[in-house]
Amino acid sequence: MSGINPHPSEEDVKTKIVIPALLQAGWSHENFLTEYNLRSDKYQIVPQTGQVEQIAQKQQRPDIILCTNIFHPLAVIEVKRSELDSAGIDQAIKYAKTLQVPLAYATAGHGFVEYNLKTGQQRSLSLTDFPSLNELWSSYCTALGITAAADQQNLAKAQYFRDEGTVHGRLIPRYYQMVAINSVVQAIVGLHRRRLLLVMATGTGKTYTAMQIVFRLKQAGVIHRVLYLADRNKLVDQAMSAGFESIAPCLKITGGKIDTHHEIYFGLYQQLSTSRKAVSADVDSEDAEAQVTSLIDLYRKLPPDFFDLVIVDECHRGSAAEESSWREILEYFHPAIQLGLTATPNTKDGADNTAYFGEPVFTYSLKKGIEEGFLAPYRVIRIDLDKDKTGWMPELGQLDDNGQEIPPKLYTVSDFDRTIVLPDRIKRVAQIINDFQHNSLGDMAKTIVFCATQNHALRMRDALRELNPQHMQENSNYIVRMTSNDEEGKALYAQFCSISEEYPVIVTTSKLLTTGADTKGTQLIVIDANIKSHTEFKQIIGRGTRLAPENGKTSFTILDFRRVSEIFNDPDFDGEPDELQEVGDPASDDPIFKPKAKAATTDKQGSTKAAITNRDANDHDAAKSNQPHGTESRKRSEHVVSGVEFTVVDANVLYLDETGKRMSTPLRDFAKQRILSEFPASEDFTHSWLTAKSKADIIAEMERQGVFFSDLRQVLGQDNLDEFDIVNHIGFNKELMTRSERAEQARHSAIMQRYDARQQQLLRELIAVYEDQGFEAIEKPVVLKAPRFQAYGGVPQIIASIGGADGKDGYRQALSLLLYQDGDTAEQAAHADAAGTSDYTAVP
Structure with missing residues (x-):
């Protein structure tokens, strides 16, 4: 290895030592996936303020992912600049677990260290002994239990589909999509699984994942014809346009016969039962017009082995239930491989997906998607109206608006807008929605209001229109x-x-947008319907989880008028909000309903995303969906009673810490908890601050822990505050100083007097920059290129003047001591100087 730098960087080790060794072992550049992110920057809603912060997450980027058939990882290599090759093995193991591969490698350029996650064995290899592609493929298949040579060969043929419209023909999947695709394909091709369940949160790309699974299975020669079942026309249309039409001839089944010359067929769930019974009560169908001929009347014309693969999209909607017509068609096509897709595996609401499809081959949850920065965070604002909590009882013999006597009983929130309609409640809810949308998000923020029935949705529309005559005129x-x-x-x-x-x-x-609605721009979801189901509620949240930061969508809000968010109290629920607020009367000073000086994520086009569901166990609104318009109220004995006033009660703020646990703590107290968990005493923080090579790194790490300095400045009511003083004030009750006060203190400090006149003049210029922009502006020497510093020589001369023999480190330490010394710190520094042990040797 002559000619190689004796102190190479990690990049040099990778490009000049590791990759040549891999190429020598028979690998090619096509097998390398480099600089591949396993997570994205995370968006988080700040408690109290409602602002959305983008948090740079700790880097999780394997140096090299070794692949066969691009995007099918086999192993991970982590490169370190170290004396020992094993320095990066723990990090490599972490990445290997994330990618679900059995082998992890680490190197510092001297050799390789291999760790087998299946056996727990670790061994060392020379640079010339790295396994070839064929050897690693054999080890990979053995670890998965795929031992038959034919199965290994078929799996090796299962190439990914490459979209020719992307750069180099690669539409790079996210890591969890790769794992999902590979898990399903391996289970089918290598392990001969016939029923499988894949769980992926809404917004994580289930349709793209399904398309790649179909393509790879076709490449492996395992399948030819596919039946894709969905519950909505729009889901079918989205699937066909999202890539399926690019990989094989597709047909949407709409008529009375099936053309058998296609390869991928799309059918609707509703079509399965139309000719035998009414539409199921759990579906508010927008596809009534498509239900001319039932697929269940057609499928018996096909042989049971006609389809090789049946995919059931949104399979939480009853396909595994014994009484479901889905079950009948799945059992008829029993020779086919059957794959269930869902964002919400259903075990609580009457049907167990796993009982039919088996345990999921892979799960990517809502919570994990938010934590890893791939899904949008959300907040829930819970609003309690007085009679929603206490109920309402008519007077004996009281008549409704139509002159009919109201049955004497206590009507609760589950009755409202179904058997009893209280127009004043609808107007009150509409006013709250209108105020929140206009004041917190903006007039053009797209909003979905989920109502108890179709008539309720009509009345809510009219109430909102009355509040917005100017917009309706436009x-x-x-x-x-x-x-x-x-x-x-x-x-x-x-x-x-x-x-x-x-x-x-x-x-x-009512129900039309509950499942599969790709409402990218929605910023506000309103729940004014009774929902008891975990599955339904997750579908609600899922409507808003897709991120679109390029369009300003980084979070969404749910207004909950029916306490549906109490589902969060269930320990089995996965995917809590960043913030949950219970609020009082909008007429009060509650900041939720007051205009913001600047909307956090609003633009003219309304760029956010969300949606919500609207169905409870007793909701038969869907069964009425095929009735003529206006017959709903006649079928349901409905009493309309005007003049019943509603007010908002209860006010409390609840939100989550970084572990996902709900807390009832103001932002300032929350920040103090985070500070004290990292720095038990003020001295600990001060020492870390003064000795850090970069204040920006400390600030970034504290913000990752939930100490949001810009928002704390708002809480403290002052913009001109240094992060050092915010931490000491909130965490340790020190007196709060502004940057101007700290700058003035530095100008007259004893340490300043230890410099000569020219150095003092230079330092005063630097202090002026600090006072205006903060320490981050002066800790990087690039600031010294500004015209105001030209009179003091070039950057090297200025650094030498202030930093002495320690150069840039001395420069930063000298400025740090000058600005952040207090009485105790100055005394400690003086004693350290006298003893010759000071960390701050830059001061002359």
């Missing part, structure tokens, strides 16, 4: 209803989902 589609019996509203679905379309802005609905 565009009559500003507020619309989208329900299965509202053709005009349904026709606007595509425009509402589009980020580029401004209108509609506010949509009221």
Whole structure:
């Protein structure tokens, strides 16, 4: 290895030593996946302020991922600059676990250290002994239990689909998509699984994942014809346009016969049972017009082995239940491989997906997606109206608005807008929605309001329109209803989902947008319906989880009027909000309902995402979805009673810490807890601050822990505050100083007097920059290139003048001591100087 730097950087070790060794072992550059992120920057909603912060996460980027058939990882290599090759093995093991590969390697350029996650064995290899692709492939298959040579060969043929429209023909999947695709393909091709369940949170790309699974299985020669079942027309259309049409001839089954010359067939769940019974009560179907011929009437014309693979999208919606017509078709096509896809595996709500499909081959949860920065965080604002909590009872013999006597009983929130309609409640809810949207998000922030019934959605639409005459005058589609019996509203679905379309802005609905609605621009979700189901609630949250930061969508908000968010109290629920607020009367000074000086994530087009579901165990609204418009109230004995006033009660703020646990703590107290968990005493923090090579690193790490300095400045009411003083004030009750006060103290400090006149003049210039911009502006020597410092020589001369023999480190330490010394620190520094042991040797 002559000619190689005796002190190479990690990049030099990788490019000049490791990669040549891999190429010598028979690998090619096509097998290397480098600089591949296993997580993204995380967005977090700051408690109290409602602002959204982007938090740079600790880097999780393996140096080299070794692949076969691009995007099918076999092993991970971590490169370190060290005397020992094993220095990076623990990090490599961590990455290998994330990617679910059995082998991890580490190197510092002297050799390799291999760790086998399956056996727990670790061994050393020379640079010339690294396994070849074939050897590593054999080890990989053995670890997975794929021992038959034919299965290994078929799996090796299962190439990924490469979208020719992307750079170099590669649309790079996220790591969890790779793991999901590989897990399913391996289980089918190598382990001969016939029923499988794949769980991926909404917004993580299930359709793309399914397309790659189908393509790879076709490449492996395992399947030819595929049946893709979904519960909504829009899901079918989205799937076909999301890549399936690029990989094989597709057909959407809509008529009375099936053309057998295609390879991928799409059918609707509703079509399975139309000719035998009414639409199931758990579906508010927008596809009634498509239900002319039932697929269940067609499938018996096909042989049971016609399809090789049946994919059931959103399989939480009853496909595994014994009474479901899905079960009938799945059992008829029993020779086919059957794959269930869902964001919400259902074990609590009457059907157990795992009982039919088996345990998931891979799960990527909502909580993990938010933590890793791939999904949008959200907050839930819970609003309690007085009679929602206490109920309402009519007077004996009281008549409703139509002159009918109201049955004497206590009506609770589960009755509201179903058997008893209280228009004043609807107006109160509409006013709260309107105030929050306008004041906190902006007039054009797209909003979905989920109502108890279709008629409730109609009344809510009208109430919101009354509050927005100017917007309605500008565009009559500003507020619309989208329900299965509202053709005009349904026709606007595509425009509402589009980020580029401004209108509609506010949509009221019952069930139409609960599942599969790709409402990218939605910033506000309102729940005014009773939901008891974990599955339903996760579907609600899932409507808003996709991130679109390029369009300003980094979070979304849920307004909960029916205490549906109490589902968070269930320990089995996965995916709590960043913030959950219980709020009082909007007429009070509660900041939630007051205008913000600057909306956190609003733009003219309303760029956020969310949606919500709306269904409880007793909701038969869907069964009415095929009734003529206006018959709903006649079928359901409905009493309309005006004049019943509603007010908002209860005010409390609840939010989550970084572990996902809900707390009832103000932002300032929360920050103090985070500070004290890292620095038990003020001296600990001060020492770390003064000796750190970069204050920016300390600030970034504290913000990752939830100490958000910009928001704390708002709480403290002063913008001109140094992070050092914020921490000492909040964490240790020290007197708060502004940057101006700290700068003035430095100008007259004893340490300043130890410099000569020219050095003092230079330091005063640096202090002026600090006073205006903070310490981060002066700790990097690039600031010395500014015109104001030209009179003091070049950058090297200035650093030498201030930092002495310690150079840049001395320069930073000298400025740090000058600005952050207090009485105790100055005394300690003086004693250290006298003893010759000071960390701050830059002061002359």
